Amino acid sequence: MRVADEKKEKMFVEYMTSGDTVSNATASAKKAGYTKNPSQHGYWLKKKYDKEIRSINELKITSTSSLAINVLKDLLVNSEQDSVKLNTAKLLLELGNYSQQNINLSVDDVSSKTDEELVKELRTLMTKMPSIAPDLAEGIPAIPVEEEDEEVKVKH
DSSP: OOHHHHHHHHHHHHHHHSGGGTTOHHHHHHHHTOOSSHHHHHHHHHHHTHHHHHHHHHHHHHHHHHHHHHHHHHHHHHOSOHHHHHHHHHHHHHHTTOTTSOOOOOOOOGGGSOHHHHHHHHHHHHHHOGGGHHHHGGGOOOOOOOOOOSOOOOOO
């Protein structure tokens, strides 16, 4: 291989992994100086340098992952829209490999419910999740609990 070709090939890898020709083999080959049959050169060089291109891209992803996680954390904590918070939480759970578990959440508009209805739902949750009862029991007014067969939904 000639020295000129080595320089072109190195430039091809650089163009395949950055700039306006990223992931475009033909455009990267043209930009690297392959004027005759750039699509064939691009195809061949992409195969030849597949591992190096992949390695460079993985390094870029790894080096920016903490920034991306910080953005997601900021959305989860500071967003004023519940749907943004919920979708961000789901994404973070999936990224943490919690995607195999079923997580069902129903968000209702509690402003249309009476205090009695909300307390009733809270008592039902406390019955089904006894571990939260001691923490919440002190501030809940006495309202009789009726037996329900309905599925309990997490209210927000």
